[in-house]
Amino acid sequence: MPELFRSDLADKAPSLINVPVKRRMMCLNESCLDPYQAIKGKFLERMEDIHLNRYLSPVTRELHSRLTEYAGFGLERANLVWGNGADDILYHIFLAVRENDQAFAVSLAPSYFDYKTFCGMVGLGIRFVELDEDFSFDTEAYLKLASHPDCRLAILCNPNNPSGNLYAPAQLRQIVDALPDKLVLMDETYFEFSGATFAGELERHPNLILVRSFSKAFSGAGLRFGYAISSGENIYSLNKVLTTFHTSILNQAFALTILENTELFQNQVGEIKSARDAMYLKMREIPGVKVHPSATNFLTFSAGEETATLFEYLQDREIAVRDVGAHRRLKSHLRVTVSCSEDNAAFLAAVAAGTGLSTNYTN
Numbered sequence: 197m198p199e200l201f202r203s204d205l206a207d208k209a210p211s212l213i214n215v216p217v218k219r220r221m222m223c224l225n226e227s228c229l230d231p232y233q234a235i236k237g238k239f240l241e242r243m244e245d246i247h248l249n250r251y252l253s254p255v256t257r258e259l260h261s262r263l264t265e266y267a268g269f270g271l272e273r274a275n276l277v278w279g280n281g282a283d284d285i286l287y288h289i290f291l292a293v294r295e296n297d298q299a300f301a302v303s304l305a306p307s308y309f310d311y312k313t314f315c316g317m318v319g320l321g322i323r324f325v326e327l328d329e330d331f332s333f334d335t336e337a338y339l340k341l342a343s344h345p346d347c348r349l350a351i352l353c354n355p356n357n358p359s360g361n362l363y364a365p366a367q368l369r370q371i372v373d374a375l376p377d378k379l380v381l382m383d384e385t386y387f388e389f390s391g392a393t394f395a396g397e398l399e400r401h402p403n404l405i406l407v408r409s410f411s412k413a414f415s416g417a418g419l420r421f422g423y424a425i426s427s428g429e430n431i432y433s434l435n436k437v438l439t440t441f442h443t444s445i446l447n448q449a450f451a452l453t454i455l456e457n458t459e460l461f462q463n464q465v466g467e468i469k470s471a472r473d474a475m476y477l478k479m480r481e482i483p484g485v486k487v488h489p490s491a492t493n494f495l496t497f498s499a500g501e502e503t504a505t506l507f508e509y510l511q512d513r514e515i516a517v518r519d520v521g522a523h524r525r526l527k528s529h530l531r532v533t534v535s536c537s538e539d540n541a542a543f544l545a546a547v548a549a550g551t552g553l554s555t556n557y558t559n
């Protein structure tokens with residue numbers, strides 16, 4: 197059988213999400229607020245004026261203005277492009293920077309797992325600089341790797357998933373400054389929870405591109421809407437690899453309705469932040485549990501050698517959390533999404549009851 201597809205795809209698997217589906221979904225950093233239920237009246241009203249038999253809609257222009265306004269910092273429409281989730285934007289950035297077979301991106305590790313997946317999809321290599329035990333990293337080591345002539349992209353996830361931490365702005369600035377000939381991608385998917393952004397520094401750093409998502413603070417994981425912010429030139433170049441009519445008018449109409457009701461979602465972010473901080477303090481009190489501070493909507497924690505048993509114990513109680521222990525820096529670690537109060541309480545009770553169980557727990 198001749199090889200019909202790119203030869204480097206032969207040893208790759210399709211990117212399928214493999215998480216247990218449980219009553220309490222606390223494994224994918226989603227929101228517990230259903231945005232359709234929250235704003236459907238306004239969305240359906242808007243849809244009355246939208247004609248899905250057409251490729252074009254005035255919604256596109258309106259959304260562009262609203263999103264630019266939301267991004268703030270005097271940015272203009274030319275500074276922004278959106279797609280079907282932050283993942284889609286990441287994928288297209290990787291596609292747009294891939295120069296040749298030698299080209300690679302640099303990321304910290306552990307970080308968002310799909311950087312590697314999507315780089316692989318477009319044939320872009322990826323190399324990693326490991327985080328230290330406290331999730332900080334060595335700027336020199338990062339710059340050494342990123343300065344390689346074949347490095348086409350420097351990725352920084354801030355705050356970082358799955359460790360949850362923010363990096364010092366001065367350290368990030370130093371990296372962006374030191375790499376004027378490389379595109380530096382800052383993934384700000386969790387920015388509304390951290391409040392930290394480099395959007396105000398884009399003018400000073402023409403090599404910087406920010407990626408954001410509607411999946412977290414705007415509760416729209418299933419919506420699939422994310423965007424990039426950068427110089428007009430960078431956005432123009434990125435647009436060259438996006439197909440025409442790339443994002444559904446339905447997505448655009450819903451994203452616009454979200455932006456017209458930001459207060460609702462901002463309140464929700466405030467509640468999640470308070471719940472996260474309360475959950476963090478409570479988890480610290482559970483003997484045998486180590487939990488890391490977080491600037492996101494999730495907490496990463498370990499129950500040491502009992503982690504695998506606890507994971508199972510939670511599953512048996514219909515609580516799905518994410519095993520993020522693949523990288524040695526997070527060996528025996530789980531990640532839990534901060535959810536509605538009922539889920540959070542059930543999770544805390546189960547962790548308290550489930551730790552201290554013998555490691556050969558059977559249900």
Ligand SMILES: Cc1ncc(COP(=O)(O)O)c(C=O)c1O
Nearest residue numbers: 281282283308357385409411422
């Ligand atoms: C760091 C990071 N970037 C990007 C994404 C993807 O977001 P989206 O749902 O908008 O594709 C996620 C989702 O969990 C993430 O954690």
